[in-house]
Amino acid sequence: MSHTDVLKAAGLTEAELKGGSMAVNSPIDGAEVAKVRETAAAEMPKIIARSQEAFRAWRQVPAPRRGELVRLLGEELRSAKAELGAVVTLEAGKITSEGLGEVQEMIDICDFAVGLSRQIYGLTIASERPGHRMMETWHPLGPCAIITAFNFPVAVYAWNAALALVCGDPVIWKPSEKTPLTALATQKIMDRALKRFGDAPEGLCQLVIGGPAIGEALVNSKDVPIVSATGSTRMGGIVGPKVSARWGRPILELGGNNAMIVAPSADLDMAVRAIVFSAVGTAGQRCTSLRRLIAHNSVKDELVAKLTKAYATLPVGDPRAQGTLVGPLIDVAAKDRMQAMLGQAASEGGAVHGGKVVTAGVPGGAYVAPAIVEMPSQTDTVRTETFAPILYVLGYDTLEEAIAIQNDVPQGLSSCIFTLNMREAESFLSAAGSDCGIANVNIGPSGAEIGGAFGGEKETGGGRESGSDAWRGYMRRQTNTINYSDALPLAQGVKFDI
Ligand code: UN1
Numbered sequence: 001m002s003h004t005d006v007l008k009a010a011g012l013t014e015a016e017l018k019g020g021s022m023a024v025n026s027p028i029d030g031a032e033v034a035k036v037r038e039t040a041a042a043e044m045p046k047i048i049a050r051s052q053e054a055f056r057a058w059r060q061v062p063a064p065r066r067g068e069l070v071r072l073l074g075e076e077l078r079s080a081k082a083e084l085g086a087v088v089t090l091e092a093g094k095i096t097s098e099g100l101g102e103v104q105e106m107i108d109i110c111d112f113a114v115g116l117s118r119q120i121y122g123l124t125i126a127s128e129r130p131g132h133r134m135m136e137t138w139h140p141l142g143p144c145a146i147i148t149a150f151n152f153p154v155a156v157y158a159w160n161a162a163l164a165l166v167c168g169d170p171v172i173w174k175p176s177e178k179t180p181l182t183a184l185a186t187q188k189i190m191d192r193a194l195k196r197f198g199d200a201p202e203g204l205c206q207l208v209i210g211g212p213a214i215g216e217a218l219v220n221s222k223d224v225p226i227v228s229a230t231g232s233t234r235m236g237g238i239v240g241p242k243v244s245a246r247w248g249r250p251i252l253e254l255g256g257n258n259a260m261i262v263a264p265s266a267d268l269d270m271a272v273r274a275i276v277f278s279a280v281g282t283a284g285q286r287c288t289s290l291r292r293l294i295a296h297n298s299v300k301d302e303l304v305a306k307l308t309k310a311y312a313t314l315p316v317g318d319p320r321a322q323g324t325l326v327g328p329l330i331d332v333a334a335k336d337r338m339q340a341m342l343g344q345a346a347s348e349g350g351a352v353h354g355g356k357v358v359t360a361g362v363p364g365g366a367y368v369a370p371a372i373v374e375m376p377s378q379t380d381t382v383r384t385e386t387f388a389p390i391l392y393v394l395g396y397d398t399l400e401e402a403i404a405i406q407n408d409v410p411q412g413l414s415s416c417i418f419t420l421n422m423r424e425a426e427s428f429l430s431a432a433g434s435d436c437g438i439a440n441v442n443i444g445p446s447g448a449e450i451g452g453a454f455g456g457e458k459e460t461g462g463g464r465e466s467g468s469d470a471w472r473g474y475m476r477r478q479t480n481t482i483n484y485s486d487a488l489p490l491a492q493g494v495k496f497d498i
Contacts, residue, residue, distance in 0.1 A: 003033045006090050010083045010185040022209065024181055027093035027328040028318060029364035036180050038210040044217035047172060050203030051143035052223050054170040057201040059140040066166045067117025069200060072193040073162070074110030077103060080189050084154065087185045091178070092153050093328040093365070095319040098282055106158035108450045109466060113162035116471055120167070131485020138475040140168025141249070144226040145218035147239070150330055151285045151387070152230070153179035154186050156253070159450065159466045160228045161190075161205065167474040169226065172206045172218060176231075178330060180209045215239075222246050226474060229253070230287070233385075233411070233459045240461065251473050252461025253454070255385040256413030258436075258445035259292040259406045261428065263399070263419035264299055270442065271418040272306050275391070278444030280314060280326050280370040284389030285334075288414045288438070288446035292382060294402050297395045304393060307372055308353050316358050316367055328365040329388060335366035338388035341381060342371055345392070349376040355390065383409045399424055407435045413456030414438040414445035437464070 001009070003026055007017060012034075020037030039047070058066065077084070081103045088099035122136035144164040148156045153175060161171045175183035187207045194200050208214050218224050219242045227243045228251035229236060236254040243250040260278075262271050278290035295303050319327030329335050335357060342355045355371025370389035375382055382392045396402040406415055415436040417428040425441045427433055437456030438448060448454055453468035455461070464470040490496060 006086045010087045011188045039208040041213040051170045054201040054203040059168040063117045067114045069197045071114045076189045076192045102155045105155035109162045113166045117166040129489045133482045137478045141476045142225040144169045146173045147229040149231045150176040150178040153182040163471045170204045236461045251463035254461040255411045256287045257409040257411040258414040261402045261417040262295040264296045265420040266418035274444035278446040279391040280389045293393045300395045341386045344381045348379045410459040412436045412458035413460040416440035
């Protein structure tokens with residue numbers, strides 16, 4: 001199928017594809033596939049006002065009824081899965097299975113949110129005063145801006161939108177400038193769900209397309225109490241303080257520098273499979289991609305030998321072709337950055353295996369062979385997140401040392417250990433173990449299910465999205481004390497008789 005056919009199958013019209021000035025290129029071949037209309041910065045106040053108006057109506061709709069909209073969205077996503085997955089592949093360069101997996105992640109979070117819409121529970125708390133009862137109630141908070149990155153162009157939107165909507169918050173979505181087409185296609189799916197729902201307020205789910213000026217309008221507006229932003233630590237370092245300075249609530253999911261510790265008892269064959277998926281899947285462009293391998297010195301050489309062998313046969317190429325495991329990088333700049341970082345690692349004493357630019361047998365675009373780099377120590381290059389398939393390998397002798405290396409980076413998203421030793425596994429998960437938001441045993445650091453809270457510490461930004469009780473970030477908590485007695489006792493035994 002041609003690019004245009006893929007886009008048309010997802011419902012995008014000629015006017016949407018040609019009606020603007022913002023060029024969209026496919027990483028598959030670098031070709032320009034559309035020129036979409038940008039939202040003007042001057043339109044933003046009206047868009048935000050519309051969202052506020054939608055909020056006033058939506059917050060009064062019972063949560064289970066709000067869940068019905070998300071249930072319909074899940075249904076619509078199920079029937080559009082193949083078409084939307086293909087747009088993800090076209091625009092983000094993911095292999096077919098990962099493009100479909102991303103849509104499945106949207107469906108999963110919709111299912112989760114539908115259940116949640118009947119489980120927005122608060123506590124009942126024992127009061128110290130006779131004839132009193134305490135409880136807490138969770139209320140909608142207001143418009144939620146969702147700023148997403150190119151690498152998960154639709155799943156991360158769905159994590160936020162599905163929760164925000166059942167929590168009673170309208171959404172305004174600003175996708176990456178690199179992936180507006182998946183956003184337009186998703187918005188059409190959402191519009192179908194809204195139509196079937198019937199009486200959702202206008203402006204409940206809005207999409208804005210463009211660059212920093214649009215994002216800034218959302219970040220700076222007091223009428224947007226929640227700003228959920230996914231992207232680089234640099235971006236989060238600007239967005240977070242600005243939102244906090246106006247007393248808004250930032251939910252940040254920023255850079256990761258995810259590691260795997262491979263202990264002497266590890267099942268090496270299983271570790272190899274986990275390493276290859278998490279280090280080269282999505283061409284190393286997941287926030288959760290494996291970037292550092294910390295292997296016990298007794299198994300390191302054997303592991304590197306197995307890995308270099310596996311890497312040598314990895315099918316790199318057109319992500320639409322059956323059998324391809326490594327698609328393109330998002331653009332030429334990403335490829336250049338990868339090459340520069342490999343040069344830097346080599347100058348710090350790294351032994352580089354693979355990592356070359358691939359030009360033969362690919363349809364254009366920026367394709368690379370994944371790299372393994374054996375490093376003498378954890379240098380600043382290793383501590384830097386490079387959004388490309390580079391796997392740095394370090395050795396260790398004691399678990400304590402391995403955990404110290406694992407934690408000695410600015411980011412704190414995902415981590416894992418491969419071991420069959422229970423003491424090691426539990427130490428890794430303990431308070432003195434991994435300092436990341438995600439820590440796994442005998443599973444790689446990427447490919448998390450939606451049921452857990454997703455996010456990380458330190459420069460990863462501290463936000464939590466997706467499952468568990470991440471929904472609380474989209475609501476305000478109200479503590480209620482109710483007096484059903486005929487007296488007015490004061491707490492803490494204070495006397496104040498008049
Ligand atoms: C991201 O890279 O921003 O755990 C999200 C994973 C996916 C989500 C990644 N479920 O790899």
